[in-house]
Amino acid sequence: MALKKMMSCYGVLVLLIVVDINGVWSISREEDLELERQLKILNKPGVKTIKTDNGEIFNCVDIHKQPSLDHPLLKNHEVQVVITLIFKSVKEKESPSVLGKGIGCPIGTVPIRRTQKEDLIRAQAFSKLRTRRYADNSHPLAPESNVFRIHTNKDLLVPEYYGIESYLNIYNPTLSSPDQASTTLIYLAGGVDVSDISVGWTVYEPRYGDNKTHLFTYWTADNGATTGCYDLLCPGFILTNPDFPLGLTLPSSTYRGAQYDLKMRVSKDPKTGHWWLFVADIEFGYWPKQLFSFFGAARELYWGGEVFSPSQPFPPMGSGHFPEEGAGAACFMRALKYQYEDGGAFEDILDKGMSVLADSPGCYKVGPLINRGGFWGITFLFGGPGGQC
Numbered sequence: 001m002a003l004k005k006m007m008s009c010y011g012v013l014v015l016l017i018v019v020d021i022n023g024v025w026s027i028s029r030e031e032d033l034e035l036e037r038q039l040k041i042l043n044k045p046g047v048k049t050i051k052t053d054n055g056e057i058f059n060c061v062d063i064h065k066q067p068s069l070d071h072p073l074l075k076n077h078e079v080q081v082v083i084t085l086i087f088k089s090v091k092e093k094e095s096p097s098v099l100g101k102g103i104g105c106p107i108g109t110v111p112i113r114r115t116q117k118e119d120l121i122r123a124q125a126f127s128k129l130r131t132r133r134y135a136d137n138s139h140p141l142a143p144e145s146n147v148f149r150i151h152t153n154k155d156l157l158v159p160e161y162y163g164i165e166s167y168l169n170i171y172n173p174t175l176s177s178p179d180q181a182s183t184t185l186i187y188l189a190g191g192v193d194v195s196d197i198s199v200g201w202t203v204y205e206p207r208y209g210d211n212k213t214h215l216f217t218y219w220t221a222d223n224g225a226t227t228g229c230y231d232l233l234c235p236g237f238i239l240t241n242p243d244f245p246l247g248l249t250l251p252s253s254t255y256r257g258a259q260y261d262l263k264m265r266v267s268k269d270p271k272t273g274h275w276w277l278f279v280a281d282i283e284f285g286y287w288p289k290q291l292f293s294f295f296g297a298a299r300e301l302y303w304g305g306e307v308f309s310p311s312q313p314f315p316p317m318g319s320g321h322f323p324e325e326g327a328g329a330a331c332f333m334r335a336l337k338y339q340y341e342d343g344g345a346f347e348d349i350l351d352k353g354m355s356v357l358a359d360s361p362g363c364y365k366v367g368p369l370i371n372r373g374g375f376w377g378i379t380f381l382f383g384g385p386g387g388q389c
């Protein structure tokens with residue numbers, strides 16, 4: 001029998017209720033010109049164009065000419081192709097099939113998803129949604145009572161973290177309207193400027209143009225005020241892997257059927273200070289330290305889900321089932337780990353006075369953080385059907 005030990009945890013499960021995104025969709029002529037300018041940067045001609053079965057188009061762009069290098073802070077940035085991370089030797093059994101075979105760009109190039117103007121317009125709306133998690137909890141239409149979360153205890157004595165990791169159970173929740181989003185993610189945040197790196201999966205039609213489950217990344221260096229975006233919609237993230245793009249479609253687990261999960265890790269390279277993304281132990285690329293002025297270490301780590309909806313009813317989170325139903329029915333996260341020292345080993349998260357707080361229990365819940373050891377490690381279940389919250 002696995003040792004069942006109740007623990008409180010770091011993590012967040014957030015329900016954000018957001019209205020008035022309609023205003024964001026109409027754009028002025030100046031904005032239109034700006035979008036055209038951005039598109040020119042993002043859609044660089046590649047050495048090869050690849051269309052996936054999913055209908056997505058990727059350009060294989062020279063790794064040293066990728067759009068992110070146009071970021072003003074990354075002038076003369078040498079793409080770090082060889083990773084110096086020490087912990088790479090830790091190899092666990094993994095199911096690479098979750099990621100498929102990859103796009104297969106030629107060596108020395110990386111796959112950049114072709115961006116349409118609509119993608120950028122929607123992305124603006126999407127980043128506004130994210131910003132409100134920190135900045136606008138007091139929004140009259142998103143009262144605290146409607147925010148569902150587990151969050152760190154602010155009284156933590158040593159809040160400095162250099163990496164986060166977990167296996168994320170993958171689902172494809174059915175949303176009740178196409179302007180909603182349902183996301184399962186891990187993220188690190190910190191710095192006086194509220195830098196944030198988030199990774200996970202999301203169903204969000206306005207962003208990806210379909211209702212499938214997509215791998216996503218997000219970063220900001222100022223709480224979404226002027227910097228940051230999803231995936232590669234703005235210069236910033238440096239891709240290093242020729243096979244795996246950001247935004248790729250993921251397979252979904254089925255209720256009480258086959259379960260898929262995906263190991264995700266973000267970790268600071270102690271030598272260069274860049275923040276690397278690993279998915280299923282494969283390095284995808286990194287966020288250069290130059291993007292963040294005050295992000296030497298993260299102050300907060302989060303594991304959980306979040307949903308966005310402009311109106312009632314709210315969409316499902318996770319699998320759409322409550323934790324009481326157990327793994328295979330409710331969405332899980334397992335093997336929650338963090339990096340406590342710069343370049344140090346990834347360790348099971350420990351109870352250091354962390355607190356759990358959950359709202360909207362009629363719509364979404366979180367189970368206890370449990371140490372089940374072995375395959376599961378430190379794990380918890382979360383999510384729910386949403387509805388009238």
Ligand SMILES: *[C@@H]1O[C@H](CO)[C@@H](O)[C@H](O)[C@H]1NC(C)=O
Pocket residue numbers: 172173174175211
């Ligand atoms: C996704 O959209 C298709 C076509 O509109 C629909 O048949 C399917 O049920 C949807 N799936 C989910 C999970 O929302």
